[in-house]
Amino acid sequence: MNDNQKPKGAKPNEKACPICGRPAVEETKPFCSKRCADVDLSRWLGGVYRIESPDRPEAEEADERE
16 A cells, blocks of 8 residues: 555554554544444444343243243
């Protein structure tokens, strides 16, 4: 990757964007652009990412009581 392909404002030793791997920029940290930030948000809202919980859904508890 040459210098012309790096996002504006990127620093050489910054961490990579978690979506595309390009260097992150200060304005959209930890992403390289608003587009990558929007892709990440879409993944969260679409259920691609999730955080596991120790709580059990009520439907499972009702099945076990029967």
